[in-house]
Amino acid sequence: xxxxxxxxxxxxxxxxxxxxxxxxxxxxxxxxxxxxxxxxxxxxxxxxxxxxxxxxxxxxxxxxxxxxxxxxxxxxxxxxxxxxxxxxxxxxxxxxxxxxxxxxxxxxxxxxxxxxxxxxxxxxxxxxxxxxxxxxxxxxxxxxxxxxxxxxxxxxxxxxxxxxxxxxxxx
Amino acid sequence: xxxxxxxxxxxxxxxxxxxxxxxxxxxxxxxxxxxxxxxxxxxxxxxxxxxxxxxxxxxxxxxxxxxxxxxxxxxxxxxxxxxxxxxxxxxxxxxxxxxxxxxxxxxxxxxxxxxxxxxxxxxxxxxxxxxxxxxxxxxxxxxxxxxxxxxxxxxxxxxxxxxxxxxxxxxxxxxxxxxxxxxxxxxxxxxxxxxxxxxxxxxxxxxxxxxxxxxxxxxxxxxxxxxxxxxxxxxxxxxxxxxxxxxxxxxxxxxxxxxxxxxxxxxxx
Numbered sequence: 001x002x003x004x005x006x007x008x009x010x011x012x013x014x015x016x017x018x019x020x021x022x023x024x025x026x027x028x029x030x031x032x033x034x035x036x037x038x039x040x041x042x043x044x045x046x047x048x049x050x051x052x053x054x055x056x057x058x059x060x061x062x063x064x065x066x067x068x069x070x071x072x073x074x075x076x077x078x079x080x081x082x083x084x085x086x087x088x089x090x091x092x093x094x095x096x097x098x099x100x101x102x103x104x105x106x107x108x109x110x111x112x113x114x115x116x117x118x119x120x121x122x123x124x125x126x127x128x129x130x131x132x133x134x135x136x137x138x139x140x141x142x143x144x145x146x147x148x149x150x151x152x153x154x155x156x157x158x159x160x161x162x163x164x165x166x167x168x169x170x171x
Numbered sequence: 172x173x174x175x176x177x178x179x180x181x182x183x184x185x186x187x188x189x190x191x192x193x194x195x196x197x198x199x200x201x202x203x204x205x206x207x208x209x210x211x212x213x214x215x216x217x218x219x220x221x222x223x224x225x226x227x228x229x230x231x232x233x234x235x236x237x238x239x240x241x242x243x244x245x246x247x248x249x250x251x252x253x254x255x256x257x258x259x260x261x262x263x264x265x266x267x268x269x270x271x272x273x274x275x276x277x278x279x280x281x282x283x284x285x286x287x288x289x290x291x292x293x294x295x296x297x298x299x300x301x302x303x304x305x306x307x308x309x310x311x312x313x314x315x316x317x318x319x320x321x322x323x324x325x326x327x328x329x330x331x332x333x334x335x336x337x338x339x340x341x342x343x344x345x346x347x348x349x350x351x352x353x354x355x356x357x358x359x360x361x362x363x364x365x366x367x368x369x370x371x372x373x374x375x376x377x378x379x380x381x382x383x384x385x386x387x388x389x390x391x392x393x394x395x396x397x398x399x400x401x402x403x404x405x406x407x408x409x410x411x412x413x414x415x416x417x418x419x420x421x422x423x424x425x426x427x428x429x430x431x432x433x434x435x436x437x438x439x440x
Contacts, residue, residue: 075204078438082349086206086325139440 020111020147021170024056026128027163030102031135038099039130039161040073042080043107045116046125052084053124054116057107058096076131079139083127111147119146130161140165147171196230196432197409198271198320199223199377200261203348203436205324210263212322213249214271217256221380222409223434225256230273230318232257238331240267240324267328268348273318276338278421279428282306295421312415313424315339320434323348336364339412339431344397350437352405359396360412362429366396370412374400377407405439 024043043057058080061070071090075081090096095115109116123145131137138161142154148169155166198216205212215223216230232250239245250259263269280291284303291301302309315338327346334340344357360367374388390398392412402408413430420427 072205072207072210074206075202078204079351079440081204081206082351082438086204137439 021168022109022111022116023166023168023170024107024109024126024128025164025166025168026105026107027158027165028100028102028105028130029158029161029163033135035134037133037135038101039132039135040070040077040099041128041130042077042085043126043128044080044083045119046083046127048123050083053119054109055084055088055092055095056109056115058085058088058090058092059099060090060096062091062098073131073133076137077129078131078137079127080129121146126165126167128158128162128165130158132161136161138162142167144169194218194220194227195222195409195411196273196316196318197223197434198230198235198273198318199407199434200271200320200322200436203320203322205263205322207324210324211260212263213258213260214320215256215258216273216318219255222375222377223407224380227255229253229255229257232259234273234275235259236272236274237261238270238272240265240269240328240331242330242333245269261322263322263324266325268321268323268331268346270331271320271322275316275318276314278311278424279314280309280311282309295423298423311424312426312428313419313421314428314430316430316432318432321347334361334364336361338363339367339414339429340364341410341431341433347433347435350402350435351440352402352437353440355399355401357397357399358410360392360398360431361396362414363418366394367392367412367414368394368396370396370414372398372400372410372412374402374408374410376404377409402437405437408435408437409433410435 028039041059044055045053047053060074074085077085112118126142129139138158140156140158140162142156142165144154144167148171150171152169155164157164196218198214201213217225219225219227229252232247232252235247237245237247248260248262277292278295278298282289282302284306293301317338327348332342334342340361342359342361344359350356360370370392372390372392375385379385388400390400392398409432411432415426415428417426
């Protein structure tokens with residue numbers, strides 16, 4: 001028991017060295033509009049040639065409504081849809097989920113584990129796209145190099161449908 | 172009066188290749204990218220001057236052929252023809268790209284009787300009977316025109332886009348339903364199934380009514396029939412080309428007029 005307790009901090013310390021982390025914060029802005037709907041949002045990583053390296057998150061209305069199931073409106077996330085959204089069979093474990101309310105939405109991904117998987121060293125862009133029923137649409141891109149040699153904090157800012165998008169890289 | 176007006180409008184539409192400023196025949200789908208197990212789109216089809224503003228005459232829906240992703244013909248549903256436009260629905264029961272085409276063909280003649288110009292359009296079998304014996308300056312041409320648009324359910328596919336090998340047709344290099352402003356798109360133009368070299372292709376964005384110029388984008392096809400378009404902004408675009416030759420298949424036509432138009436949606440980045 002003593003031995004185990006002793007080795008645990010060592011394990012925790014060792015963890016970052018074995019698997020790099022990628023933490024994303026997506027700020028969904030508080031909008032003062034007459035008719036508010038939560039945005040459909042997609043988060044993914046693009047290679048330099050714009051192909052998808054990893055699908056990280058898709059938030060959409062999960063329930064059937066009189067206007068059809070939420071999947072009907074997924075093509076409104078236009079860039080995501082053509083970059084690979086249409087290749088996915090919804091729902092996707094660990095990727096798709098319900099729409100999120102206004103505020104900072106935090107996501108954590110680990111090298112080697114789904115949905116990030118193994119990301120070969122290279123240049124990438126984190127892409128966040130949001131589209132809102134009777135609202136607007138916006139795409140925010142954060143370029144980054146993988147893996148980071150030191151902890152790195154990158155960000156970009158949307159102007160309407162997305163607030164700050166932060167990307168924390170841990171080597 | 173109204174009847175003859177309509178008639179001349181149709182004649183104009185048929186001679187579109189020779190009168191670039193004349194009426195444009197078009198189909199506009201309510202969506203070009205759809206998803207889910209049971210999506211529908213609704214399509215407007217009309218002939219007009221302004222894109223895509225129905226103010227002239229409808230396209231006959233019995234000319235519309237929908238090709239499903241498996242290559243089979245799909246049903247045109249809930250077709251309705253009004254004064255200025257036709258409307259119909261397409262139920263996209265399969266994943267992949269659907270082609271929606273209005274194909275017109277037939278004989279077209281112009282002639283003079285007692286110094287008055289007349290036009291005639293119809294079936295070859297009726298030609299001899301319909302044209303008066305004393306007609307002068309009879310000019311007969313065969314026409315083939317295709318007006319198309321495309322809708323993709325999920326991932327784009329190619330089976331429905333196989334050319335028929337007759338007349339002018341467009342095949343994608345960039346997927347028809349995968350177009351975005353700022354990204355050049357490449358297509359190939361075919362004439363009777365072979366690359367159509369050196370033809371002028373023009374693209375005009377819709378909403379012409381709300382700007383003062385057509386803002387036509389003109390390109391010429393290469394030896395391989397290929398051409399590229401740079402979309403200046405997002406929107407529904409009408410891509411058109413036409414030509415003529417003497418490879419007629421119907422008697423007594425001496426020349427053949429061919430035209431092709433497609434409505435393509437370009438999305439913002």
